[in-house]
Amino acid sequence: MELRDISRLLYQIKLADQRVATSFEKETGFSLTRYEMLMIVHDKGVCSQSEIQQAMKIDNAAITRHLKILEEKGYVRRERNTANHREVFVHLTDEAKHDLTSCEQDHDRSKHLITKVLSESEINQLSSLLQKLNQL
Amino acid sequence: MELRDISRLLYQIKLADQRVATSFEKETGFSLTRYEMLMIVHDKGVCSQSEIQQAMKIDNAAITRHLKILEEKGYVRRERNTANHREVFVHLTDEAKHDLTSCEQDHDRSKHLITKVLSESEINQLSSLLQKLNQL
DNA sequence: AGTCAATTGTTGACTCGTCAAATGTAAAAC
DNA sequence: GTTTTACATTTGACGAGTCAACAATTGACT
Numbered sequence: 001m002e003l004r005d006i007s008r009l010l011y012q013i014k015l016a017d018q019r020v021a022t023s024f025e026k027e028t029g030f031s032l033t034r035y036e037m038l039m040i041v042h043d044k045g046v047c048s049q050s051e052i053q054q055a056m057k058i059d060n061a062a063i064t065r066h067l068k069i070l071e072e073k074g075y076v077r078r079e080r081n082t083a084n085h086r087e088v089f090v091h092l093t094d095e096a097k098h099d100l101t102s103c104e105q106d107h108d109r110s111k112h113l114i115t116k117v118l119s120e121s122e123i124n125q126l127s128s129l130l131q132k133l134n135q136l
Numbered sequence: 137m138e139l140r141d142i143s144r145l146l147y148q149i150k151l152a153d154q155r156v157a158t159s160f161e162k163e164t165g166f167s168l169t170r171y172e173m174l175m176i177v178h179d180k181g182v183c184s185q186s187e188i189q190q191a192m193k194i195d196n197a198a199i200t201r202h203l204k205i206l207e208e209k210g211y212v213r214r215e216r217n218t219a220n221h222r223e224v225f226v227h228l229t230d231e232a233k234h235d236l237t238s239c240e241q242d243h244d245r246s247k248h249l250i251t252k253v254l255s256e257s258e259i260n261q262l263s264s265l266l267q268k269l270n271q272l
Numbered sequence: 273a274g275t276c277a278a279t280t281g282t283t284g285a286c287t288c289g290t291c292a293a294a295t296g297t298a299a300a301a302c
Numbered sequence: 303g304t305t306t307t308a309c310a311t312t313t314g315a316c317g318a319g320t321c322a323a324c325a326a327t328t329g330a331c332t
Contacts, residue, residue, distance in 0.1 A: 004175060007171050009259065010157060013153050014168065017153040032143065032150065048311095050311085066288090086296075086297050108139075112139070117269060117272060118268055126145070129265070130148040130149060132254055134151050154290095167318090169318075186279085200282060221328085223327095277331100279328075284324100289316105290318105291314105293314085294313075299309095
């Protein structure tokens with residue numbers, strides 16, 4: 001495996017990422033990162049930012065900024081934990097829940113782009129390969 | 137395939153991209169994008185920026201800025217095409233060629249991280265899956 | 273010629289991530 | 303009971319990409 005080949009492979013990953021993220025945003029109206037963030041908060045119900053950080057593995061600074069935007073849009077509410085004023089608790093608003101489920105439903109009707117180029121089993125393959133990469 | 141699952145998958149791609157790009161840079165000393173750019177110029181010998189753009193599929197603005205940096209580092213030289221003053225011809229300097237081959241050699245000795253988590257056949261799988269994604 | 277359109281590259285304003293330094297709070301050490 | 307130390311979040315400066323507006327050059331049509 002030459003360095004040249006590795007560079008080509010990794011660059012393909014970069015391109016795929018860009019492609020896929022922008023197409024997700026076009027289809028759903030949510031940025032991929034913020035959608036993921038909302039879903040994580042949704043699953044946890046209420047959580048601190050560092051919990052989000054651990055789940056998403058991106059920088060805390062990015063979390064803060066996304067949440068600020070989501071708050072402005074009225075999708076999340078943030079309150080300092082009264083028992084520990086260091087942390088901020090985040091939870092979804094009803095509006096967010098509503099918009100997310102309606103987005104899901106819209107989506108169910110019009111299959112996502114990715115299912116047009118990859119079969120179910122290929123998606124599973126991809127997922128397990130990515131999992132290995134993300135162990136690095 | 138639920139939207140939630142798609143979001144998870146795409147987010148994994150994003151994470152893999154970030155991981156892999158930063159590890160490439162740490163190991164080689166070249167940013168992935170600029171390495172790829174240098175190799176493309178290397179392969180073509182001399183080329184215009186729009187040729188690079190087509191090969192790399194990133195915005196022209198990004199190309200301009202990377203080339204500016206590479207020029208400052210003494211890795212490429214740029215001259216307007218005398219036959220068509222709209223385009224700029226780019227070619228590598230000897231310094232770049234030298235540094236690139238020595239980087240390649242260093243690399244051959246210390247296998248790249250990716251080969252530690254993926255087998256040869258997994259890498260091929262991944263590559264073909266990415267190719268399909270990049271058709272979107 | 274003289275205008276109009278297409279091509280090539282550059283620049284500015286924006287998004288999204290990083291790291292590092294700063295803030296504010298809690299807990300531990302003395 | 304201060305003074306460290308650690309933790310959670312925030313902010314600022316930066317890198318890398320996007321898009322849109324602009325400039326310069328070329329080529330084509332009348």
